[in-house]
Amino acid sequence: MARFAMVIDTVKCVGCMDCVVACKTENKVPEGFNRDWITTDAKGKFPTVQMEIRSERCNHCDNPPCVYCCPTKASHVHDLGGVVLVHHHMCIGCKACLASCPYDARFIHPDGYADKCTFCIHRVEKGLDPACVAVCPTHCMYFGDLDDVESQVSKLLLERKNHALIPEAGTRPEIYYLI
Amino acid sequence: MEFISRRKFLKIGGASLAATTAIGNAKLFDSKRATELRQVPTFCDICFWKCGAIATIQDGKLWKVEGNPKDPLSRGRLCPRGSGGIGAHYDPDRLKTPLMRKSVRGEEEWVAVSWDEALGFIADKMKKIKADYGPEAMALFSHGIGGNFLKHMLKAYGSANIAAPSFAQCRGPRDVGFKLTFGEDVSSPERTDIRNAECLVLIGSHLGENMHNTQVQEFGDAIAQDAEIIVVDPRFSVAASKAKYYLPIKPGADLALLLAWMNVLVTENLYNQDYVTKYGFGFDHFVNEILPFTPEWAYPETGIEPDLIRQTARVMARHKPATLIHPGRHVTWYGDDAQRSRAIALLNALMGNWGVKGGFYYPVSMDIPGYPYPEYPHSERPKVDNPDNKYPFAHETITNGIREATLTGNPYPIKGWLVYATNLMHALPNEKETIQAIQNLDLMVVIDVIPAEIAGWADVVLPESVYLERYDDLNVEWFREPFTALRQPVIDPPHDQKPNWWIAKTLAEKLDLGHYFPWKDIEEYLSYRINQAGLSYEQLKSEGILLGEKQPIYFSEGVPDVFPTPSGKIEFYSLQLAQAGFDAVPKYTKPPQPPPGYFRLLYGRSPVHSFSRTQSNRILMDMMDENEVWINQDVAGRYGLKSGDYIRLKNQDGVVSNRIKVKATERIRTDCVYMIHGFGHNSRMLKFAYEKGVSDAQLITQYTVDPLMGGTAMNVNFVTLELEA
Numbered sequence: 001m002a003r004f005a006m007v008i009d010t011v012k013c014v015g016c017m018d019c020v021v022a023c024k025t026e027n028k029v030p031e032g033f034n035r036d037w038i039t040t041d042a043k044g045k046f047p048t049v050q051m052e053i054r055s056e057r058c059n060h061c062d063n064p065p066c067v068y069c070c071p072t073k074a075s076h077v078h079d080l081g082g083v084v085l086v087h088h089h090m091c092i093g094c095k096a097c098l099a100s101c102p103y104d105a106r107f108i109h110p111d112g113y114a115d116k117c118t119f120c121i122h123r124v125e126k127g128l129d130p131a132c133v134a135v136c137p138t139h140c141m142y143f144g145d146l147d148d149v150e151s152q153v154s155k156l157l158l159e160r161k162n163h164a165l166i167p168e169a170g171t172r173p174e175i176y177y178l179i
Numbered sequence: 180m181e182f183i184s185r186r187k188f189l190k191i192g193g194a195s196l197a198a199t200t201a202i203g204n205a206k207l208f209d210s211k212r213a214t215e216l217r218q219v220p221t222f223c224d225i226c227f228w229k230c231g232a233i234a235t236i237q238d239g240k241l242w243k244v245e246g247n248p249k250d251p252l253s254r255g256r257l258c259p260r261g262s263g264g265i266g267a268h269y270d271p272d273r274l275k276t277p278l279m280r281k282s283v284r285g286e287e288e289w290v291a292v293s294w295d296e297a298l299g300f301i302a303d304k305m306k307k308i309k310a311d312y313g314p315e316a317m318a319l320f321s322h323g324i325g326g327n328f329l330k331h332m333l334k335a336y337g338s339a340n341i342a343a344p345s346f347a348q349c350r351g352p353r354d355v356g357f358k359l360t361f362g363e364d365v366s367s368p369e370r371t372d373i374r375n376a377e378c379l380v381l382i383g384s385h386l387g388e389n390m391h392n393t394q395v396q397e398f399g400d401a402i403a404q405d406a407e408i409i410v411v412d413p414r415f416s417v418a419a420s421k422a423k424y425y426l427p428i429k430p431g432a433d434l435a436l437l438l439a440w441m442n443v444l445v446t447e448n449l450y451n452q453d454y455v456t457k458y459g460f461g462f463d464h465f466v467n468e469i470l471p472f473t474p475e476w477a478y479p480e481t482g483i484e485p486d487l488i489r490q491t492a493r494v495m496a497r498h499k500p501a502t503l504i505h506p507g508r509h510v511t512w513y514g515d516d517a518q519r520s521r522a523i524a525l526l527n528a529l530m531g532n533w534g535v536k537g538g539f540y541y542p543v544s545m546d547i548p549g550y551p552y553p554e555y556p557h558s559e560r561p562k563v564d565n566p567d568n569k570y571p572f573a574h575e576t577i578t579n580g581i582r583e584a585t586l587t588g589n590p591y592p593i594k595g596w597l598v599y600a601t602n603l604m605h606a607l608p609n610e611k612e613t614i615q616a617i618q619n620l621d622l623m624v625v626i627d628v629i630p631a632e633i634a635g636w637a638d639v640v641l642p643e644s645v646y647l648e649r650y651d652d653l654n655v656e657w658f659r660e661p662f663t664a665l666r667q668p669v670i671d672p673p674h675d676q677k678p679n680w681w682i683a684k685t686l687a688e689k690l691d692l693g694h695y696f697p698w699k700d701i702e703e704y705l706s707y708r709i710n711q712a713g714l715s716y717e718q719l720k721s722e723g724i725l726l727g728e729k730q731p732i733y734f735s736e737g738v739p740d741v742f743p744t745p746s747g748k749i750e751f752y753s754l755q756l757a758q759a760g761f762d763a764v765p766k767y768t769k770p771p772q773p774p775p776g777y778f779r780l781l782y783g784r785s786p787v788h789s790f791s792r793t794q795s796n797r798i799l800m801d802m803m804d805e806n807e808v809w810i811n812q813d814v815a816g817r818y819g820l821k822s823g824d825y826i827r828l829k830n831q832d833g834v835v836s837n838r839i840k841v842k843a844t845e846r847i848r849t850d851c852v853y854m855i856h857g858f859g860h861n862s863r864m865l866k867f868a869y870e871k872g873v874s875d876a877q878l879i880t881q882y883t884v885d886p887l888m889g890g891t892a893m894n895v896n897f898v899t900l901e902l903e904a
Binding site: 009012014016020021022025031034044049050135138139140 | 398786
């Protein structure tokens, strides 16, 4: 088995949005929508400011409320790597998953189905990195298998301090931010 | 920079659904459908960095553009603008056919005409201008590699009045300051060895927001290698958030800080003494001049505590020679810019980093011969931009000098402008002067891919195909390693657009200058040059890039340690400057300060836009579709403003801006405001970008001219905050 995860180094990230643009073109995300986005957290009083810049997206949770709440089983966990996906043809656009996601990671595609990050599973199945990881100019993003202790993502999480987003929601997110 | 949140995207999404483009309508993720994929290598043109790219066509439609892994510039990763390059091809607002003006200039009323009619009109006018005023009365403003064939055409016609805003409105002062010191300039892409620097000092240079691909990638490398980063900026930039030391300098006082740093390095004997002894000229004079400028002297000017000035100087010294004080790029700020850049050059010289790993390397290039053309006609008159050598150290043509000559008729009249791929209304300060100058013209032609503001003032507008649809000249780059790259068409232009090489050649033929374009089409030209170099044009076409042999780039690798200055050494004291009546060692003069109630207007770059050229690219506009005015949180509070409110800005000359969104933030000083350059379009043909955000250029009515090189300093405008009633 594999457990795919993303590890993102906030120390290197400059928030340039290349991940957002590359996802948009790779996945033909329609105008007005994006599957990933940049969040900038600035704290403090000028000039003593600390800032964390993060590339965010669906966390492909281990305990995914969007899958549990889906009335048609369109939202599902993919066989490979625990990736959370949506069968477009089974989705009725009811938005239950949008409401259940603590990360606000989903939107309704103009064609009527719930859409979100797929970890670029179509690329991963060919042995490529997701588009956002492959394009990042500062090389701050890593994709890999947490079930493999030798993988770069496993090693980075052992070596570096990190955090996930809203762990208290209990969804067991699989995107980790190095700090 | 804080980008729009997910929720805001959702909201915007609702409003723009109707505008969903052809790209968006494609069925997603339909893996069962057999698709035909085709990949073509080329190089990018969303900015001037020229990154190697590979475009993918799916079933005859442009799908995506990615970095070419062979390319030393992009290292296989394009920047966000390059990744969004397909938006240039799909842009619904792009120029589609040649247009001729049918009412007065600036009214934007057009008749679509054929290429033959448009180019015939231009050729007739150019012939008349040559007969009446001489060929030098035609000028060309050009930006980027696409302009090469037009430049050739104009030189063949008999005029050398060819200028780019990249000199006098951008990097000119830097290149002059470095040339005066080391005998060579910093060039583009910059010869900065960021990835090997152990200490990196950024002065106003906001890498990461300013998205020059190689530089940002190397910045990431430097961060990963724990380089000590020092950032000097009135605004807490993204780079500042990566820095160990952030110096929130008072705008305009950078030269004072530089002098104080050099004072510490000299008085504490922390500079690279071996290097300076070996290569320095006039060091004793320099030391004498620098002695008065102590950190205590600099404190009231800069607002930076003397202890912090000393501490950061010592950090720089600790890592020498691998301490790089970045020379910046857009440095036309306060009017002391060439001297400030020279101070940066001198500070680098004290580190001993020129020609040294972690400092400035010696760029190398492939030997690709040019095409053998007939000699250009001899001109009796020197270039028009710099009469009597008023700006003695300008080593490129001064755009504003051509504008001035067009306005005054001195030293001789300019009667025709060709404007290629540069939006002069946003690039030059004080647009009134530009508009007045245009009134004096007999011919005004704009060649571009989008109808930017400057196109609205043209007599004839020629639509160029975007970079994904055309060939251009070879990119024989000067870089860490030698390489040559090809731009070639990936897809057909969607309308009646033409490549610039065709436009230049066809116009030359109509001007009876066809013998200057002896090749039948551009591939004959390109393959001739490549074959003359003993290389394979077919290989270049299929791989996009040809790499040359690695060559030495540091003194330690065998680069000759010669400095082409008058003394043959690094000039700590410049006799050239002294003889021309300037300070031989830079001195600081305090720039004018904002009157009470006014804020200094500062501007900068976004990683998702290039100048004012990308605001009709729908993919990039989906990332950022308007600019904001950054106002210090406390100041905003005093005005009762919060983030998201809209205000107007009014400058010292009474110019009132369009509405702009407030960003109330702890990331900027209280005495200045900041915005991203390039927004606030008022060209009616740019339907999507029209009046989104504010154009800083409209508020830049004042400028200070650099006495050394004629550059226009633009951070000298002050604004008040005008609240909506």
